Amino acid sequence: MVPRAPWVPVTLAEGLSIWLHPSGAAFLPDQATLLVADVHLGKAASFRRLGVPVPAGSTATTLDAVGDALASLGDTSVQHLVFLGDLLHAARGRSAELSLVVGRALTDWRSRCPGLHMHLVRGNHDRAAGDPPPEWGIELLNEPWVTGSWALCHEPQTVPGAYTLAGHWHPCISLRGGARERLRLPCFWMGDPARHAIGVLPAFGDFTGMHPIEQRAGDRVWAVAGEAVRELPPASR
Secondary structure, three states, X not given: OOOOOOOEEEEEEOOEEEEEOOOOOEEEOOOOEEEEOOOOEOXXXXXXXXXXXXXXXXXXXXXXXXXXXXXXXXXXOOOEEEEOOOOEOOHHHOOHHHHHHHHHHHHHHHHHOOOOEEEEEOOHHHHHHOOOOHHHOEEEEOOOEEEOOXXXXXXXXXXOOOEEEEOOOOEEEEEEOOOOOEEEXXXXXXXXXXXXXXXXXXXXXXXXXXXEOOOOOOOEEEEEEOOEEEEOOOOOO
């Protein structure tokens, strides 16, 4: 299987092949598995219910982006969709409106990928919000979920004999330019398999914050800028 733009194929080590997408999604071609982390459905709704004037529509935008990532891989390429934790933001975000939007989105996903299996590796917000309703058809899992050479988690952690892929940290990188310019971009942060066998995906949700990372020697970092994913130079130290 050959990736199509804007997917960026990456080999971390022998047997560790992963594709990266500007949306923040990642694809494991050997597992036919699409990964997204920190979707945080209902976060904007939760803030609005607390009186914070944030715009509506973030849930629909996020779900459309998941559907676009699935479609970009073709009708039969993806067998599994794994949410790496924090699918739901909070219990107050589980409104009837949210359930309707998600239900419609799932129907659309399955129409394009009839054999798609969906899984949620529970994160800290999922534990607070409660499990999604059974009619969403999502298999619920505790971390780590080891599949092949990968350990799929929400919180970054070392798993013996596997390379961990996780979320939770919402990683970003700061880039500096001339005239004292500074830009913060979400990023994929992949540790050296021989030393720090943990990779962290950017938050996928449309209404999420970011946390700056400290790039270590041996780390590989891909910044997400618009519709492109670009690898940054290695750390000098």
